[in-house]
Amino acid sequence: MRLWGGRGRRALRWACAAGALLLPAVLVVVLLSDRPGAESPEAAVEQLLGGIADLDGAAIVGVVAPDEVADAGRADDAYTRLESRVLREGEVPPVEVDRVLAAAEAQLGGSASRASLAVLAAVDLELGGLDLAVEEIDDGAVRVYLLDGTLAVSVDADRLPGDAVIDGRGPDGTRASYDMALAEGWQRDGDEFQAYLVTVEVDGRWFVSLEASADDLLGPP
Amino acid sequence: MSTTSATGPMPGTPAPVDDRRRRELLGSALWAAAALAWTIAMLVPWFRAGALSHLSPIEAGGALRTGLVGIPSAAGFVVLLLPLASWVLLALAPARGRLVLAWRILLWLASTVVGLGLVVLMASVSADTYGWGAGLVVVACVLGAGGLCCSTLVRAEEAEEAQEAEG
Numbered sequence: 416m417r418l419w420g421g422r423g424r425r426a427l428r429w430a431c432a433a434g435a436l437l438l439p440a441v442l443v444v445v446l447l448s449d450r451p452g453a454e455s456p457e458a459a460v461e462q463l464l465g466g467i468a469d470l471d472g473a474a475i476v477g478v479v480a481p482d483e484v485a486d487a488g489r490a491d492d493a494y495t496r497l498e499s500r501v502l503r504e505g506e507v508p509p510v511e512v513d514r515v516l517a518a519a520e521a522q523l524g525g526s527a528s529r530a531s532l533a534v535l536a537a538v539d540l541e542l543g544g545l546d547l548a549v550e551e552i553d554d555g556a557v558r559v560y561l562l563d564g565t566l567a568v569s570v571d572a573d574r575l576p577g578d579a580v581i582d583g584r585g586p587d588g589t590r591a592s593y594d595m596a597l598a599e600g601w602q603r604d605g606d607e608f609q610a611y612l613v614t615v616e617v618d619g620r621w622f623v624s625l626e627a628s629a630d631d632l633l634g635p636p
Numbered sequence: 637m638s639t640t641s642a643t644g645p646m647p648g649t650p651a652p653v654d655d656r657r658r659r660e661l662l663g664s665a666l667w668a669a670a671a672l673a674w675t676i677a678m679l680v681p682w683f684r685a686g687a688l689s690h691l692s693p694i695e696a697g698g699a700l701r702t703g704l705v706g707i708p709s710a711a712g713f714v715v716l717l718l719p720l721a722s723w724v725l726l727a728l729a730p731a732r733g734r735l736v737l738a739w740r741i742l743l744w745l746a747s748t749v750v751g752l753g754l755v756v757l758m759a760s761v762s763a764d765t766y767g768w769g770a771g772l773v774v775v776a777c778v779l780g781a782g783g784l785c786c787s788t789l790v791r792a793e794e795a796e797e798a799q800e801a802e803g
Contacts, residue, residue, distance in 0.1 A: 423657070424730065427660070427661065427664055427729075427730045428730045430664075431664055431667070431668065431726055431727055431728075431729045431730050432727055434668050434671065434726050435671070435723045435724070435726040435727035438671055438672065438675045438719070438722075438723055438726070439675075439719070439720075439723055441675060442675060442678060442679070442694060442716075442719070445679060445694065446694065446698065469687075469690035469691070470687050470688055470690070470691055471690050471691055471695060472691070472695060472696060472698065472700070473695035473696075473698040474695075476698065529757070529760065529761050530761075532688075532757075532758075532761040532762070533761040533762055535683075535686055535687045535688050536683055536685065536686035536687075536688065536758075536761060536762035536764070536765050537686060537762065538686055538687050539685070539686060539687065540687050571685070571686075571764070573764065574685060574686065574762045574764040574765070575762065
């Protein structure tokens with residue numbers, strides 16, 4: 416028998432099997448280590464806005480009320496209600512930004528998903544200057560008002576595919592960019608209001624409740 | 637038990653036990669490194685710049701699994717299939733036989749085609765994209781190719797030996 420065997424080979428088998436079990440265990444630990452919710456109502460809203468700016472779905476989902484996450488239909492209904500009656504009159508992006516985004520779509524041959532990826536790779540979003548205030552509604556439910564905050568949007572045309580030279584520079588030669596003043600321009604049924612979200616306490620942690628926000632802002636459905 | 641002559645093995649004779657052990661150990665180490673690279677690639681962002689540069693595949697999968705983003709929640713498990721192939725390959729690393737080799741080739745090909753396909757897709761949408769995750773996937777595919785070479789050599793020696801024993 417020329418094949419090597421014995422103790423060394425058994426050890427190799429065990430080591431490989433242990434490695435094959437240990438690596439998925441690491442992923443499971445990482446997945447479970449993020450404790451959902453936040454320590455305070457302000458931290459919950461901050462995490463939600465930060466998650467939106469970073470397009471970090473896990474951060475967003477981790478801070479939405481657990482019963483709304485478990486029943487996606489409830490969150491979806493609340494979001495649809497909010498979207499239909501609450502809107503923000505935002506800034507008009509500078510023409511350079513539009514030019515770069517249009518170029519991304521044109522260069523990728525009409526593939527919506529690839530164009531979206533290209534735009535996301537070319538755009539940088541940065542959240543800053545958040546100023547939040549809290550108002551207690553009742554025990555375990557708190558309104559968090561957005562008093563100030565900026566989402567800085569900048570677009571780098573050089574990150575787009577293809578050889579086409581796109582004029583994506585602003586008037587002073589810098590990257591095309593603009594700031595969104597997040598606390599301004601909010602309207603509910605056409606009337607201006609100070610934007611806020613309702614947070615709820617669940618098992619000592621704070622979550623943003625889209626349902627409670629929609630009920631508080633618009634009245635029960 | 638085989639013996640090794642001072643001048644090394646004669647051409648056409650089976651490789652000595654020490655060479656085979658070295659090859660199997662090297663192959664297992666390469667599969668382990670590839671599995672590690674695949675696993676880490678799930679935990680770090682694949683994009684270096686832009687709005688997606690904070691997001692790792694495992695986080696993206698977690699968001700999809702909630703079903704909140706309007707995509708079937710099963711899509712969130714798809715990202716786990718990629719490292720799954722590498723963990724199976726690691727578990728199979730010390731196993732011998734024709735069937736095991738066939739599975740090894742199949743799994744390595746599937747994970748390499750999907751992994752490199754994703755990296756090429758990223759390159760096609762942005763000229764400045766590759767983050768750590770994408771780099772690690774390429775490294776994992778190369779390490780897996782090395783592991784596959786070692787496994788194939790060992791299998792060839794086994795087959796040669798079996799033929800010799802029959803003859």
